[in-house]
Amino acid sequence: MQQYKTNGRLYLQSEPFLLTRRVSHGFTSRLGGVSHGKIEGLNLGFRVGDNPDDVMENYRLVAEDLGLNLSHTVLAKQxxxxxxxxxxxEDMGKGISKPSDIEDxxxxxTNLKGVxxxxxxxxxxxxLFLDPEKEVIAAVHAGWRGTLKEIGKKAVAMMEREFDCNPQDILAAIGPGxxxxxxxxxxxxxxxxxPEFVRETSPDKVLVDIWxxxxxxLLDAGLSPKNIDMSGVCTVCQQHQFYSYRTHKEHTGRQGAVIMLR
Ligand SMILES: [Zn+2]
Structure with a gap:
């Protein structure tokens, strides 16, 4: 994954996605936004006690940096x-230019362009997912709970079911976490x-690898190893650049993963 720096802001972008020229995309960091106080930076969460005008301005900055259609942007309550x-x-703009009923x-x-x-x-x-053949994209939030529920694998199955995608064509990017x-x-x-993703560090402590x-x-779902791009960026280790819930507890903002078909 490569860094894209502009106007004091930092994004991570997946090279295979860029090479297709079919999407605008990026993983945002906390650098360079207008939010201040404890969640200073480029906070994209509307539900973390930030000033909504500041959050909206952050979205505007991201849209400008990455070439996104801000008014059609869609957010969910995760x-x-x-x-x-x-x-x-009908969903276009939900969470940004009109209230969102996309909950849980x-x-x-989507396969809609410009959204x-x-x-x-x-x-x-x-x-983030992209099938450049069928022109389908997806953005997924996989915490440890979602990972245990295999939401990434379910996204691939849904791309196959709804759009007849071939998993061998699908590109995936695993962002900072x-x-x-x-x-x-x-x-x-x-x-x-x-157990294969758990490593013992002391008699009663372990480390878990959800990356x-x-x-x-995703490999199980049929993706090719060369089509899975992992950032390898840990948000706790890099907490000066990224929001980290484990580090800052309730006083933390949210970074975003965004993708739009051109
Ligand atoms: Zn770390």
Whole structure:
């Protein structure tokens, strides 16, 4: 994944996505926004106690930097589900230019052009998908709960079902989130995770690798290893550049993963 810096803001972009020239996309960081106080920076979360005008200005800056159609941008109220919503023309602008009724939804998918899909996170793993053949995109929020529910794999299955996508054509980008360096659990609590993604660090502590869990699920879903681009950026280690819920608790903003078909 490569860095794109502009006007003091930092984005991560997936090279395979860029090479298709079919989408505008990026994973945002916290650098360079207008939010201030404890959530200073480019906060994209409307529900974290930030001034809504500041959040809207941050969206405007991101839209300008990445070439997005701001008024058609779609957001959901994410609640760690495995629900993925197919975005229709009536949904355009929900959460930005009109109220959103898209609730309990952690994934957005569409084949509509000019409609940016956004998921936000602060340690959770954002996933972006693009099938350049069928011209279908998806944005998915996969925290550890969503990862256990295999939301990434479900997104691929839905692309096959709804749009006849071939998994071999699908590109995926796994964005910045909490890494296997920092995702610590008590040994007992980690029993919910498949053991191959859990590494013991002391008799009662373990580290869990949800990056690799997501990558593994996408391979299971039929994606080619060369088509899965993993940022490898840990939001806890890089907390000066990214919002981190584990680090800042309730006083944290949200970064976004955004994608729009051109
Ligand atoms: Zn880390």
């Amino acid at each position: 609640t760690h589900t495995d629900c993925i919503r197919l975005i229709t023309p 939804t952690d994934g957005l998918m 940016p899909l956004v998921v936000f996170s602060a340690d959770c793993i954002p996933l 909490i890494g296997p360096c920092c995702f610590a659990f008590g040994k007992k609590d980690a029993e919910i995770f498949p 690799e869990m997501n990558r593994n699920q």
